[in-house]
Amino acid sequence: MATITLEGLSKVYGKGVKAVREIDLDIADGEFVVLVGPSGCGKSTTLRMIAGLEEISGGTLKIGGRVVNMQDPKQRNIAMVFQNYAIYPHMTVRQNIGFGLYTSKLDKAQKNQRIDAAAETLGLTPYLERRPAALSGGQRQRVAIGRAMVRDPVAFLFDEPLSNLDAQLRAQMRIEIKRLHQRLGTTIVYVTHDQVEAMTLADRIVVMRDGDILQVGSPTELYENPVDIFTARFIGSPAMNLLPATRTAGGVTIDGTSVQVALPAGGGDKLLIGVRPHEFVVDPSRAGQPGAFAVEGVVDAVEPLGPETLVHIKVGATEAIATAPGRVVPAVGQTVTAMAQPGSLHLFDAKTEKALPRP
Amino acid sequence: MTTVADPQAAEHRLNRAAIRPGRIITWTLLFIGGVIMVTPLLYMLSTSLKSAGQIYDLQLIPANPTLNNYIAVLSDGRFMRWFFNSTFIAVCSTLSAVFFDSMVGYTLAKFQFRGRFLVFIAILSTLMIPTEMLVIPWYLMSAQLGWINTYWGIMFPGMITAFGVFLMKQFFESVPDDFLEAARIDGLNEFQIWWKVAMPLVTPAISALAIFTFLGNWTAFFWPLIVTNSRELYTLPVGLSSFAVEQSIQWEMIMTGAALATIPTLIVFLVLQRYIVRGVMLAGLKG
Numbered sequence: 001m002a003t004i005t006l007e008g009l010s011k012v013y014g015k016g017v018k019a020v021r022e023i024d025l026d027i028a029d030g031e032f033v034v035l036v037g038p039s040g041c042g043k044s045t046t047l048r049m050i051a052g053l054e055e056i057s058g059g060t061l062k063i064g065g066r067v068v069n070m071q072d073p074k075q076r077n078i079a080m081v082f083q084n085y086a087i088y089p090h091m092t093v094r095q096n097i098g099f100g101l102y103t104s105k106l107d108k109a110q111k112n113q114r115i116d117a118a119a120e121t122l123g124l125t126p127y128l129e130r131r132p133a134a135l136s137g138g139q140r141q142r143v144a145i146g147r148a149m150v151r152d153p154v155a156f157l158f159d160e161p162l163s164n165l166d167a168q169l170r171a172q173m174r175i176e177i178k179r180l181h182q183r184l185g186t187t188i189v190y191v192t193h194d195q196v197e198a199m200t201l202a203d204r205i206v207v208m209r210d211g212d213i214l215q216v217g218s219p220t221e222l223y224e225n226p227v228d229i230f231t232a233r234f235i236g237s238p239a240m241n242l243l244p245a246t247r248t249a250g251g252v253t254i255d256g257t258s259v260q261v262a263l264p265a266g267g268g269d270k271l272l273i274g275v276r277p278h279e280f281v282v283d284p285s286r287a288g289q290p291g292a293f294a295v296e297g298v299v300d301a302v303e304p305l306g307p308e309t310l311v312h313i314k315v316g317a318t319e320a321i322a323t324a325p326g327r328v329v330p331a332v333g334q335t336v337t338a339m340a341q342p343g344s345l346h347l348f349d350a351k352t353e354k355a356l357p358r359p
Numbered sequence: 360m361t362t363v364a365d366p367q368a369a370e371h372r373l374n375r376a377a378i379r380p381g382r383i384i385t386w387t388l389l390f391i392g393g394v395i396m397v398t399p400l401l402y403m404l405s406t407s408l409k410s411a412g413q414i415y416d417l418q419l420i421p422a423n424p425t426l427n428n429y430i431a432v433l434s435d436g437r438f439m440r441w442f443f444n445s446t447f448i449a450v451c452s453t454l455s456a457v458f459f460d461s462m463v464g465y466t467l468a469k470f471q472f473r474g475r476f477l478v479f480i481a482i483l484s485t486l487m488i489p490t491e492m493l494v495i496p497w498y499l500m501s502a503q504l505g506w507i508n509t510y511w512g513i514m515f516p517g518m519i520t521a522f523g524v525f526l527m528k529q530f531f532e533s534v535p536d537d538f539l540e541a542a543r544i545d546g547l548n549e550f551q552i553w554w555k556v557a558m559p560l561v562t563p564a565i566s567a568l569a570i571f572t573f574l575g576n577w578t579a580f581f582w583p584l585i586v587t588n589s590r591e592l593y594t595l596p597v598g599l600s601s602f603a604v605e606q607s608i609q610w611e612m613i614m615t616g617a618a619l620a621t622i623p624t625l626i627v628f629l630v631l632q633r634y635i636v637r638g639v640m641l642a643g644l645k646g
Contacts, residue, residue: 053540074546086541090559102555103546151545 002064002154002187003029004050009059011045011211019045021211022059032181032188036198036234037208043191044159046208050189051080051157064154074103079148080157084164085140087132087147093119094128097146104151111150118146121180138169145180155187162197174200195235199223207231229353232274232346238310241280241320242272243295244350254295255316261293262342264357271356274346277321282311282336283328292339295320299330313338400621406614414610428615438616440591441598446623448514448583448594449576455518456572457565463519464527465553469539479528485521494585501586512586513594517576523568530564531557566631573627577620595620 004027011020020042027033035043048054050061052073061069068076079100087096097115104111119125122142132140141161148156158177162170178201181188192198198205199219207214207222207230215227219235226232226240233239245252247269251260254273261273275293286292297313297320309324313336322338330336347356406414408424416422432438467479497516498507506512534557542552558565580596587593593601599616602609 051540051544053543073544078544080541080544082537082541084535084537086535086537088538088556088559090562099542100545102551147541147545 003027003062004155004187004189005060005062005065006046006050007060007062009046009049009061010057011042011049011054012057018211020049023208023211023213025206025213025216027187027189030185030187032178032190032201032203033206034190034192034198034202034204035206035208036192036195038193038234040210041208042211043193043206043208045211047080047157047159047189047191050155051078052076053080077151077153078155078157079151079153080159081141081144081148081161083160085132085144087140087143089132092129092131093124093135093143093146096132096143097124097128097150100147100149100151114150114152115146118149121149121183122146122176136169137165138173141165141173142176145177149184153186155189158188158190160192161190162192162194170197177201196237199235205235207234225355225358226274226346227355229272229274229348232348232355236276238277238321240274240276240346241322242274242348243315243318243320245271245273247271255318257296259293259295261345263347266356268349268351270350272348272350272353274348275320275340275344277310278323279344280320280322280338280340282313282322282324282330282338286339289339291342293342293345294337294339296335296337297322299332299334299336301332302329304329311336311338403614403617406611407618409611411609411611428611429619432612432615432619437590437593437598438619441593441595442619444510444592445577445595445620448510449573449623451510452514452517452576453569453572455514456520456523457569459519460523460568461527461531461558461561461565462553463524464529465531465557467524468528468531469534469536469557482521482524486525490581494582497582498585507586508588508592510592513583513592514576516582517572517579520572523572526568527561527564530561534560562634566634570628570631574624577624 004025006023006025008022008024009020010018010022012018023042023046025033035046037043045054049056050063052068052071052075056069060067063076063078088099091099094115097118098111101111101114106114115128116125119128122145124139124142124146127135127139132143135143141164144161161177162173165173174197177190181201190197190201202219204216205219205222206216209230215222215231217225222231222235226235229242233242243254245254245259245261247263248258251258251263252271252273253259263271273293295315297315299311300314300319301312302324303310303312304327308326309329311322311324311330313320313322320338322336324330343358346358348354349356401419405419405421407428408426409416409421410423410425410427413421413423463482467475493516501507501512501515506515538556538560539552542556547555578596579594580600583594584597584600587597590598590601595616599613599620602613602616
């Protein structure tokens with residue numbers, strides 16, 4: 001196990017295309033860190049620089065306190081699991097798992113012991129003599145993890161390992177990876193563009209965009225206190241609603257209607273009021289609740305999910321998603337009032353897109 | 360759940376499919392093509408089973424078939440020598456071409472370096488030069504290096520081929536980089552990655568290249584004829600042609616030798632073609 005430290009790490013391709021811009025990050029020993037962001041944000045490039053598959057253009061990378069900028073992947077003693085598994089079709093499961101020990105100086109018996117132990121942990125013992133073609137997607141991914149495990153690395157790197165799996169299998173593998181981390185306690189750096197994976201797996205999430213780190217924090221911190229609009233919308237599903245508003249003396253106006261909100265000082269006059277769909281409730285029984293943030297809108301579409309219904313409403317030109325509790329399903333075209341508690345609101349400066357203190 | 364179809368309707372569909380005009384034309388063309396390809400081989404076999412007096416009797420089935428020609432050819436020391444020469448040269452050239460063509464193809468497909476495209480174009484451009492034009496430079500080179508009338512002299516032009524490099528490069532490009540990077544992280548050096556990971560993933564291409572190279576070298580006539588002057592170093596095609604020149608054209612012996620010469624090529628094809636099929640299956644199941 002080891003700490004991983006990125007100090008001003010950058011990657012420049014060709015004639016000055018910056019894929020990663022002088023990022024700093026400290027990953028603690030045994031921590032599960034998830035790099036998340038949209039395609040092209042630099043998360044995979046960062047992971048590949050940690051792995052040693054990508055040359056580092058600037059800055060320092062330390063693993064276990066040692067600077068490893070110039071070291072080959074093997075010397076870093078890390079293991080990586082790839083998006084498309086990268087298990088060899090011409091080898092059996094046993095050979096694939098054992099391939100991680102190809103250059104190891106262990107004797108054959110010790111190698112077999114490690115392979116059997118990894119297979120046992122991952123539930124692959126019955127499939128050891130099979131070829132990858134005879135395995136399901138989840139089993140193939142487990143083989144890839146097994147190949148990483150046998151090396152006993154100081155850190156695991158996962159590059160979107162669940163992207164090729166269907167939704168059900170992805171949820172199952174997510175839990176398995178989490179359990180594996182709890183059991184092994186090895187440092188894990190995990191890259192994904194799926195915020196659900198990030199929220200469920202991470203000790204800390206690193207949100208990236210355009211080669212920069214926007215925010216680092218626990219899933220709860222990121223959910224509760226996003227520093228800007230990008231993080232606010234990226235974390236949480238469905239994404240946070242952002243209602244354009246103009247600051248007035250008593251609160252704000254949204255689409256020409258005055259709404260009472262206690263605003264903090266500072267920031268411009270143009271605001272974006274953020275409210276998460278699960279805290280933005282369409283419930284006639286709670287109408288007229290004093291002090292609540294209430295907005296009227298026309299129902300555009302409904303998505304009944306069983307315990308609740310997602311209600312797509314149009315507030316002026318802005319689309320928002322609210323939640324109707326229980327079996328309340330508003331009719332499309334109906335005008336409804338969606339309400340939120342003032343404490344659940346997020347405020348952003350429309351110009352800088354940065355978060356303002358919450359009301 | 361299976362659906363039980365109306366048997367009459369199924370039979371009707373079957374009949375319609377059977378008499379479709381397109382299908383008739385296809386089968387007819389394939390049959391004609393097959394006949395054109397197989398007839399010379401059948402005549403070769405037929406002639407090899409005839410005695411000297413019967414060879415101008417063009418009946419496909421010999422009146423009095425005999426194995427005497429085979430006994431004569433196989434007991435002739437020269438034939439076995441030429442057979443060995445051809446086998447040795449074809450096997451060595453094939454192994455060499457597979458090794459070097461794969462290595463160069465892999466390098467061009469998977470490594471980024473300055474001038475990579477130029478190198479590839481330069482290699483490809485050699486495909487446009489006919490062999491006949493290359494024979495003189497090859498001969499001058501062989502003469503200067505002392506390779507005339509040696510195995511090395513016969514083999515060297517086919518030990519690395521532009522076609523093979525092109526074929527292997529195209530196949531290696533389809534190998535996902537993740538496979539190679541996973542091996543790199545596992546600590547393999549670049550040669551080990553090429554040999555242990557990349558090569559097994561392009562088995563169909565290797566098989567195809569091996570078949571082409573073996574056949575090309577096995578049937579090569581012009582260059583071995585030029586570069587050899589000792590009967591001891593003749594390859595089978597050159598040796599068989601000498602039957603025609605030296606001994607007033609012994610067709611039955613030439614045909615017998617040619618029939619025997621097809622056996623190794625058949626073996627090579629039968630052994631390697633299953634790897635082509637298996638490789639295609641592997642590729643289809645991947646991911």
